[in-house]
Amino acid sequence: MQSSLMPFCRWLQDTSWATAIRTSLYAYPFIQLIHFSGLSLWLGTIAVADLRLLGVGSRRQTAGQVRDELFAWNWIGFCTVVLGGFLLFSAQATAYVVNPAFRVKLGMLVPAALVWHVFVQWKTRGWGQMSETPAIAKLAGLIELLLWISVVTAAVEIPSY
Numbered sequence: 001m002q003s004s005l006m007p008f009c010r011w012l013q014d015t016s017w018a019t020a021i022r023t024s025l026y027a028y029p030f031i032q033l034i035h036f037s038g039l040s041l042w043l044g045t046i047a048v049a050d051l052r053l054l055g056v057g058s059r060r061q062t063a064g065q066v067r068d069e070l071f072a073w074n075w076i077g078f079c080t081v082v083l084g085g086f087l088l089f090s091a092q093a094t095a096y097v098v099n100p101a102f103r104v105k106l107g108m109l110v111p112a113a114l115v116w117h118v119f120v121q122w123k124t125r126g127w128g129q130m131s132e133t134p135a136i137a138k139l140a141g142l143i144e145l146l147l148w149i150s151v152v153t154a155a156v157e158i159p160s161y
């Protein structure tokens with residue numbers, strides 16, 4: 001798979017915008033800022049929703065209400081993460097595509113966590129109607145938190161390879 005992606009990565013890395021990001025002094029840190037701002041929104045809203053499923057914190061709102069109120073911010077955060085992540089990737093695509101931590105993060109952990117997130121967000125409508133959530137909802141919230149922690153752990157390992 002690595003070799004079939006390489007021509008695309010070479011092309012991507014040679015585009016004018018990717019070259020500009022790589023060679024400019026300020027572009028790469030600025031795009032990191034975009035990626036990290038999106039991450040704050042995405043992971044922050046996920047943490048609040050999952051902790052409410054686990055029964056941690058204020059119970060003034062049900063888990064379903066928390067989910068509904070954070071829904072738009074959650075997905076705005078995700079779009080920002082993907083935009084920033086894609087631009088960071090494009091700057092050095094041929095290096096990232098062979099980086100083991102990047103491959104684990106993007107090829108395995110992000111898809112798994114994303115599918116689980118969509119499932120939990122969908123099920124929270126039903127689970128989150130009462131103040132107390134069922135045990136299955138608590139387990140689902142805990143699994144989701146652990147999945148995103150593993151994504152972040154893989155991501156911070158990227159520069160070590």
Ligand code: HEM
Pocket residue numbers: 035039081082084085086088089096106110151152155156157158159
């Ligand atoms: C949605 C889940 C995601 C999470 C939780 C996440 C998390 C992170 C974190 C914590 C870092 C900082 C690593 C460090 O420098 O210590 C990072 C960097 C990075 N991310 Fe993401 N990311 C996500 C999605 C993406 C996507 C979708 C892409 C690409 C399309 C991407 C591409 C990158 C790249 C290229 C870096 C720079 C790595 C480096 O320091 O060289 N990320 N990400």
